[in-house]
Structure formats: C-alpha cells, structure tokens
Amino acid sequence: MPNVAASKGPLLRVEHLSKYFPRGRERFAAVKDVSFELQPGETLGIVGESGSGKSTLSRCIIRLYDPEEGKVYFDGVDFTALSEKGLRRKRQDMQMIFQDPLASLNPMMTVAAAIEDPLVIHKVGAPRERARRVHELLELVGLDPAAANAFPFEFSGGQQQRIGIARALALNPKLLICDEAVSALDVSIQAQILRLLQDLQAQLGLTYLFISHNLAVVEHMSDYIAVMNHGEVVEYAATEELFRAPKQEYTRTLIDSVPYIPRPGGRRIQQPKLEGIPSTAFDIRPPLLAETPVE
C-alpha cells in the first residue's frame, strides 16, 4: 500500500481509542475513549499516575498492543488498519525509547551493532554507509564514537539512554515516543537527557509523544499536555494554560501535590494546599468496569 503523502495536518491523530484487559471474569478498560491530535514538530506530554493508562496508550499507538476500539492515523495513514508488512515499513517513522535502556538493549550486541541493527533490519545502505551513520548518530547524542565497540553494560545509565536514543533515531523517524525515558535517571543526568531531546527536536524537527509521571518534566518538554486518570484523558490543554488554570479537580490535585522549592520569585502558580488533599482519595486501584459487557 503506498504511503499517502501528508504534507498538511496533524502527524498523529488518535480517535476514540480504547484498550481492554481481562481481569478475572470481567474486563477493565486500561484506555478509555482517548482522542487527540499532534502537529508535526510539537510535543504532546501525557501525564498520569501509575495505572492511569499512559503507557498502554503509547503501546496502542505504536501497535505493540492492538486497540479494541478507535483509530490511529499516523502521517496520513490509518495505522490501525496496516498489515504486519505495512506496519513494519511504517514503523520506521515512529520509534520509541523506554525507561530502562539497559533492559531494552541486547546485552550481547556492541553499541555500534545495536545502533546499526534497525538499518540492517530495514536494509538501509551498504555496510560502509551504515558505519558512517552509526558514527554520526553517536556524535549526535553526545557519545564518543570511539566507544562504539563497547557493550551496553559498560556505560552509565545516562549514556545507555543516549544509546537508546541513537538507535531510535537511526531510521530518521518523524515521531519519537518517550515512555518514562528519564524516570530511572538521577536528577543531573535526567536534565542532560532532556536537554539532548530538546536540542534534537530543534535540530531535526522531531515530533514527540512524551509520557511521564513527573509533571515538572512534562511541563518543560511539552506544547500540549493530556492528563490521564483511570484510562481517560481527564484534561487536555496547552501547557501554560494547564498549569495556570487547571479545569479539573484531579489536575489541580496533581499540581498541588508536587513539592515545590520555595525560590525567590519562584512558582507562579498557587502554593500547595496539602490540607485540601483527602488522605486516601487517589490511593485506590482503578475500578473494574463491571458494567462493560463481556464479549
């Protein structure tokens, strides 16, 4: 199937996406009726607590899971309708980086081999061109190309994530899904990786779907933010709007829960009112959807 050229309009459009998982004899909706659009070159942040469905959503978009309901249009193509073969081809343009780079890299492959791997799989370029591309990618993500023949475990966590990013960028993707990409890293290393992602976006015109439980991180990275709770997008707004005037009680509670540093002339939004937080309000598991008919 030929790719439909998509010069205008959103790079990614998600329509009424739902994904269910069985739980006992019932099923529960990990993602419920989620819709949004993402324009090329922009970043959509998805924020939520554990179990909110943010990772399941990203996995449905890249079709690591097949959603039960809804559509994903990517770069003008109905991504949800693609055959295995079509999917493999189109996924070149949609890549993902994960929380634990060491777990997502093959321990038996050198860094060079890991980064070259996607090029080999998609039969891009001759060996010499691929080697040049690996060198270029290592430099792009701030790694010393001399380290190309080392193995992933020889690197620090931050460097491993740089390898993961280099690998994800090997095929020149249009969309990069970052799923808790810096959550396992120390504060100062986290800042380095986020800065790298910001610089790469500016340099390569990348579009990001940026998933994190950390509101501050999402805010720094995103043009728009979707707040998820119990599988649903409970609020969607431009970043500044969301933090300045959250419309949903849940969003407000999330924002108020983040401990802020009392810097001079600091936080523009209101201070946290911990008294207002009910002691157990959100400390519960998502409810079962007993009313959802079992098929």
Place this chain on the structure above:
Amino acid sequence: MTTPLLDVKDLCVEFKRPGGIVHAVNGVSFSLQPGESLGIVGESGSGKSVTVLSVLGLIARNGRVVRGEALLDGEDLITMSPEELREVRGRDVGVIFQDPMTSLNPIMRIGNQITEAMLVRKLYTPTEAKARAIDLLRRVGIPQPEQRFNDYPFQFSGGMRQRVMIALALALNPKLLVADEPTTALDVTVQAQVLKLLDDLRREMGMGMIIITHDFGVATNYCNRINVMYAGQVMESATVDQLITRTANPYSLGLLESTMEIGHGKQAIQPIPGNPPSAMVVHQGCPFAPRCRYSTERCQVEKPVLRAIERDHLVFCHYAEDVMRDVTEQIHA
C-alpha cells in the same frame, strides 16, 4: 546550646569490592537537634544513605566504618556491639525504606509485625500491644484499623503499605526517625499524603527526623536543614532558606538549577555537564572540580574543607563566597 540528638563526626565508610575499595563516605560531620528535621540530598552514589545507615549498623557486610563517631544522645553508635545497636534501633530509632513491600514480612499479618517489637522487649502485654498497634494504624491513616490489623502486606496498596511501615517504625516511640527515600516509589498524590503524615507525626511526637532523598522539592518542604552530598562529602549544609537564596556551593547550585519545577512552561533545561566520579577514586582535590564552572587549578590539587561562611551555613568549596555573591546578585537583579 542543647545537646544534639545525633552528632556525627568525621565519618568514613568503605566497601570492599572485587575491583578495589569503594570510598562511600569521606569524612562527613553533621548534627541533628531534638525535634529537628534534616534532609540529606544527593544523587545515587553520593553516600547519602550510607552516611546514615552505616552508623545504625545497617550496611552490607563488605562495608565498614573506618573512622569517626556517631553519638546518639551522647552514646557512640560506632563502638557498640551488634546486640546493643539492635536494641537502639528498635527503641530509639525507627527506619523507613523506599520499598515497603521488601521491608515488610510478606507472610506475617501486619498487626503482628507491629506488635512484635513491643512484645520482644516485654514493654506491653499482648492486649496492650494490640490496642497500641491499632491506634498506630489509625494515626497513620489506615481506614478500619481493627480489620486491617489481620491483613497481609499484599492486601495493601503502595501508599497504604508505606503507612504500615511508618506505624511499624513508630511502635516504640523512637527519638529519631530515619526515612530513606520514603516516597520515591509512590505516586505524586500519595507522596504528598505520606510526607504530610511524617511531618505531622514528627511535630506531634517531638522526634528528630532525617529524610534521605534525591528530591530537592521534598527536602525543602519538609526539612529545617539540608545537607547536600556529592562523592561521599557534604558539599553544603544550610537552612532551607540559605540553601535556596544564598547557595554557596557550585554543585548545590547546579543541582538546584537542574531540578525541574512546575509553573515555568516549556523551556530549555540547564544541566550540569559530565558524570559523577567513580567512588573507587581517591580525590586529591575537590571531587566536583572536573564538572565545576568555578574550578581553578587550586581545586584540582587542594581539597577544600567544610567551613562556616555565615551562621549555620557550612560550605565545602574554595570559592564559596564568590558563588554566594553571584547567586545573591542574580536574585536581586
């Protein structure tokens, strides 16, 4: 001047590893007043946990305190026998760890885990101990404590489990509560609840508290003083206000600058360049020098000492005054 609750002097801790010696803590001194809350902030490998856990005898067998003293109410914990130390840990010090699931016994009802410490020391009769445990569970915000007393850890959510852990740590009315990354594994709304609870309990019971955390937000909101650690050294020890408005150590400053906060919109992030040093290396000069924008040749060869630059404000840096001047100028600009 009151006697400090905990007074740690020149503490050095090493671990033996196949590849050599890990210098985890390199001459750390600090003190904690009764009822005070101290935050120890640092990144992984900075020695923030080892500093506290080593004086309580809670580090792995390949680790040992090679130098220093740690006086709890005037008694040196370092020279105590393991039995004496065990007694102190149960009675005077409560400890909470990051992961309550691995700190609680999975096959023991939570009520019995809480009463165990009371019964072992024969401080309460079984009936009294049970009543006290239920009362503790209620105070840490467990709904229906009489019923939950008989539940197992897996029947609780992460936040609730951490509350159980807190109840357990408080069972014998400790003078000091040590919380090692107590909320790192929890969701942000649950984190806020648990921190608020710890803070309330500290005030109510007049305990001293040490919160070990990588999160400046947590430390600045729930502590009176903060020690910033890097490479087994205290880089800066200050009140929360001093640390934020009169920052005098380049590492503290870099960490504060790279700590992301909400309310600022989409913006470029300012990271500290480079990586933390290996703890196998013995530093002749300042361990932060290779990453430091203030460093000179002097920093490579001459190790700074932790010195007071104003009341209650200790800094490990040759150029502390310069850093502080730049920070205050920037704030007033």
